[in-house]
Amino acid sequence: MNCEIIAVGSELLTPFRQDTNSLYVTDRLYELGVRVVFKTIVGDRKEHLVDAIHTGLRRVDILILTGGLGPTEDDLTRQAVATALKIALKRDPDLVAQLYARFAGRRIQMTSNNTRQGDRLENATILDNANGTAPGQWLDTIYGGHRKLVILLPGPPSELEPMFDQACMPLLEAALPVSFIARRTLKAAMIGESAADARIAPIYQKYGDVETTILAHTGDIQLNLLCAKKAMDLAQRRVDELAGKIEEELEDFIYSSQAETLEQIVLYYLGMRGATLAVAESCTGGLMSQRLTSIDGSSRSFLGGAIVYSNDLKTEFADVPRTLIDDYGAVSSEVAEAMADGIRERVGATFGCGITGVAGPGGGTEEKPVGLVYVAVSDGKHTDVLEKRFLGGRESIRQWAAQQALDMVRRRLM
Amino acid sequence: MNCEIIAVGSELLTPFRQDTNSLYVTDRLYELGVRVVFKTIVGDRKEHLVDAIHTGLRRVDILILTGGLGPTEDDLTRQAVATALKIALKRDPDLVAQLYARFAGRRIQMTSNNTRQGDRLENATILDNANGTAPGQWLDTIYGGHRKLVILLPGPPSELEPMFDQACMPLLEAALPVSFIARRTLKAAMIGESAADARIAPIYQKYGDVETTILAHTGDIQLNLLCAKKAMDLAQRRVDELAGKIEEELEDFIYSSQAETLEQIVLYYLGMRGATLAVAESCTGGLMSQRLTSIDGSSRSFLGGAIVYSNDLKTEFADVPRTLIDDYGAVSSEVAEAMADGIRERVGATFGCGITGVAGPGGGTEEKPVGLVYVAVSDGKHTDVLEKRFLGGRESIRQWAAQQALDMVRRRLM
Numbered sequence: 001m002n003c004e005i006i007a008v009g010s011e012l013l014t015p016f017r018q019d020t021n022s023l024y025v026t027d028r029l030y031e032l033g034v035r036v037v038f039k040t041i042v043g044d045r046k047e048h049l050v051d052a053i054h055t056g057l058r059r060v061d062i063l064i065l066t067g068g069l070g071p072t073e074d075d076l077t078r079q080a081v082a083t084a085l086k087i088a089l090k091r092d093p094d095l096v097a098q099l100y101a102r103f104a105g106r107r108i109q110m111t112s113n114n115t116r117q118g119d120r121l122e123n124a125t126i127l128d129n130a131n132g133t134a135p136g137q138w139l140d141t142i143y144g145g146h147r148k149l150v151i152l153l154p155g156p157p158s159e160l161e162p163m164f165d166q167a168c169m170p171l172l173e174a175a176l177p178v179s180f181i182a183r184r185t186l187k188a189a190m191i192g193e194s195a196a197d198a199r200i201a202p203i204y205q206k207y208g209d210v211e212t213t214i215l216a217h218t219g220d221i222q223l224n225l226l227c228a229k230k231a232m233d234l235a236q237r238r239v240d241e242l243a244g245k246i247e248e249e250l251e252d253f254i255y256s257s258q259a260e261t262l263e264q265i266v267l268y269y270l271g272m273r274g275a276t277l278a279v280a281e282s283c284t285g286g287l288m289s290q291r292l293t294s295i296d297g298s299s300r301s302f303l304g305g306a307i308v309y310s311n312d313l314k315t316e317f318a319d320v321p322r323t324l325i326d327d328y329g330a331v332s333s334e335v336a337e338a339m340a341d342g343i344r345e346r347v348g349a350t351f352g353c354g355i356t357g358v359a360g361p362g363g364g365t366e367e368k369p370v371g372l373v374y375v376a377v378s379d380g381k382h383t384d385v386l387e388k389r390f391l392g393g394r395e396s397i398r399q400w401a402a403q404q405a406l407d408m409v410r411r412r413l414m
Numbered sequence: 415m416n417c418e419i420i421a422v423g424s425e426l427l428t429p430f431r432q433d434t435n436s437l438y439v440t441d442r443l444y445e446l447g448v449r450v451v452f453k454t455i456v457g458d459r460k461e462h463l464v465d466a467i468h469t470g471l472r473r474v475d476i477l478i479l480t481g482g483l484g485p486t487e488d489d490l491t492r493q494a495v496a497t498a499l500k501i502a503l504k505r506d507p508d509l510v511a512q513l514y515a516r517f518a519g520r521r522i523q524m525t526s527n528n529t530r531q532g533d534r535l536e537n538a539t540i541l542d543n544a545n546g547t548a549p550g551q552w553l554d555t556i557y558g559g560h561r562k563l564v565i566l567l568p569g570p571p572s573e574l575e576p577m578f579d580q581a582c583m584p585l586l587e588a589a590l591p592v593s594f595i596a597r598r599t600l601k602a603a604m605i606g607e608s609a610a611d612a613r614i615a616p617i618y619q620k621y622g623d624v625e626t627t628i629l630a631h632t633g634d635i636q637l638n639l640l641c642a643k644k645a646m647d648l649a650q651r652r653v654d655e656l657a658g659k660i661e662e663e664l665e666d667f668i669y670s671s672q673a674e675t676l677e678q679i680v681l682y683y684l685g686m687r688g689a690t691l692a693v694a695e696s697c698t699g700g701l702m703s704q705r706l707t708s709i710d711g712s713s714r715s716f717l718g719g720a721i722v723y724s725n726d727l728k729t730e731f732a733d734v735p736r737t738l739i740d741d742y743g744a745v746s747s748e749v750a751e752a753m754a755d756g757i758r759e760r761v762g763a764t765f766g767c768g769i770t771g772v773a774g775p776g777g778g779t780e781e782k783p784v785g786l787v788y789v790a791v792s793d794g795k796h797t798d799v800l801e802k803r804f805l806g807g808r809e810s811i812r813q814w815a816a817q818q819a820l821d822m823v824r825r826r827l828m
Binding site for chain 2: 017020023024030036039041042048051059222224279283286292293297298299303305316348359360361362398
């Protein structure tokens with residue numbers, strides 16, 4: 001079955017805001033074997049909304065509308081659906097009573113405009129909203145001689161997501177033909193998208209029944225495998241078989257076969273070994289530390305470190321000898337090594353990591369151009385160091401450098 | 415004039431990718447007084463694409479298609495437009511010659527599928543692509559008895575953006591009725607969206623001719639003002655007048671009236687005063703440093719600092735007395751102050767900033783719950799300290815804390 005998602009709200013047509021609900025909904029629909037074939041974004045104008053609803057009903061089986069269910073004059077989704085389907089919209093006294101009770105429970109006087117949220121479409125099933133006032137609505141109806149499902153959901157993700165999971169998914173499962181979906185997500189670091197695709201395309205192209213999607217972002221590749229079958233074990237077997245062959249081909253570029261982030265994997269390996277990490281960051285300025293500390297429980301393995309942006313701080317916090325900086329420059333393999341060694345010892349960690357480079361856009365020279373980055377990892381006995389030339393702007397270079405450093409620590413721990 | 419943007423590409427219908435080109439295009443169209451009233455996302459299937467084109471031509475004046483201009487079988491935008499408009503699509507020998515020349519210039523043998531990018535729609539104006547192979551196309555045509563502009567643009571932002579600026583904007587300006595657009599963006603920190611709106615709504619509601627949009631994100635508010643008039647000075651006067659009144663109302667919550675980021679403003683003030691900053695971050699784990707170092711030239715004023723995630727490091731790098739941590743706990747105003755003082759002195763900076771808190775989800779107690787954060791700023795003589803309770807998950811608390819710290823430094827410098 002095909003689906004169109006219509007996101008309603010004038011703010012979604014500005015340069016500043018984007019519809020993200022459709023990503024969540026698409027992801028959940030995948031599991032039911034439902035494909036989203038159109039997405040439409042429309043503002044809070046009734047004639048535009050009615051146009052979008054007619055257009056959607058003409059071309060798909062399932063039409064999902066997000067947003068426009070609130071209490072204000074701008075919230076027009078209910079009326080627009082009533083107009084497009086030529087059905088009645090009536091205030092439901094039970095729904096209104098529930099709204100009053102909800103406000104009373106929070107000791108707030110409900111303003112009268114809120115009663116509009118008690119308007120119910122003819123024959124609609126109400127989808128309870130546990131996290132807000134506007135209920136969703138579910139219609140199983142006929143349009144142009146064909147059966148159509150029309151689903152109205154609230155705009156705030158904190159209301160939409162639980163409503164979709166708890167109220168919509170069971171109704172959809174009951175309404176749809178049975179099929180079982182298996183999924184796997186593999187992740188790889190520090191390999192280019194085209195290089196990875198050139199190696200694995202001959203493999204996944206032999207699995208026409210497994211949908212393979214490749215996504216790349218600054219040194220991070222995500223491979224999504226999805227297969228729908230009449231039986232779960234059949235679907236799972238196909239996905240696992242293809243995942244195994246891809247893992248074999250990409251070898252240790254693959255860092256996760258369960259969708260973890262690279263920082264999660266690094267912390268997991270550190271924890272397994274009872275090891276700790278300290279970091280001295282120059283050009284990345286806190287990016288690597290920030291990624292590690294974004295993970296709950298990271299304090300068990302990540303002790304901290306220093307942002308040694310100036311040369312003095314490289315000496316002060318990571319004990320980099322001043323002469324080394326004078327002789328080789330702050331951006332050099334020698335200084336990266338000394339940063340990794342120094343921070344490790346100062347912090348008393350099992351491993352130390354040092355990152356130094358030219359993030360640009362200024363500060364590059366012929367000898368040390370923008371994008372030149374050195375990353376070092378030390379355990380006190382042995383220090384690995386890598387020289388890299390990253391392309392792109394300042395932010396891209398910083399992100400590549402942090403990704404490279406995390407990947408180097410991972411490889412050291414493997 | 416109204417516009418619809420159609421983003422073409424099956425990957426844009428997955429849970430993993432989003433169309434972002436439309437944000438850029440919408441922003442540029444704002445300046446011409448053109449409003450985007452629909453956005454559609456459609457996959458690489460010709461019948462769906464033709465449907466979307468017909469739908470768009472029926473309801474808007476300007477139809478912009480992004481993506482689907484490449485050399486592969488999946489790139490169907492040109493054919494779909496030809497089908498929908500019932501016009502010819504012919505290989506243009508001049509365009510093909512240019513493609514061959516482009517590849518030859520890079521010493522690459524062009525594969526024959528690339529010649530498809532030389533297919534030109536009947537009467538189309540070619541939009542040169544300085545950063546890729548697929549040229550754009552511009553059609554000024556009639557559909558259903560009305561004049562329509564149909565614009566085909568490549569999908570990669572690095573190709574679309576310069577093409578839109580250099581080739582499309584002049585053609586649009588020539589094609590559209592003259593009007594002048596003035597814009598201003600005000601930014602405010604550490605005030606809630608509803609609190610800000612309650613204060614300024616009575617003001618901007620009196621300016622019906624100025625479109626006011628409010629966007630909020632973890633302690634950061636952006637107010638966009640836009641006015642279209644027949645003369646530039648009229649539009650500018652209205653926008654400036656409203657901006658002035660809003661600035662008066664929100665006072666020192668406003669940190670920028672020119673769309674700068676908070677970290678840019680902090681670095682700007684530091685630079686103006688010839689002052690420097692050092693940071694000791696605990697719960698934010700590098701977030702504040704990372705934001706500062708993301709700005710080009712930040713090394714002039716931001717010296718660096720330490721990620722003092724463990725208690726030992728608070729002592730090692732920021733000279734926080736061990737007894738202070740034992741007596742008051744690592745999350746306390748006393749430790750935040752000591753971190754600010756200590757890092758300032760160790761680094762030799764004009765100002766020191768210390769951040770300590772409970773980011774959660776674990777680690778909270780009744781006395782020190784998740785979300786409790788202390789931020790301190792010191793100049794060696796005087797230390798300000800703030801206690802805050804932030805709501806939300808780990809990432810939200812960390813972001814609020816970093817925003818609070820940057821804002822505190824800003825206020826200290828004002």
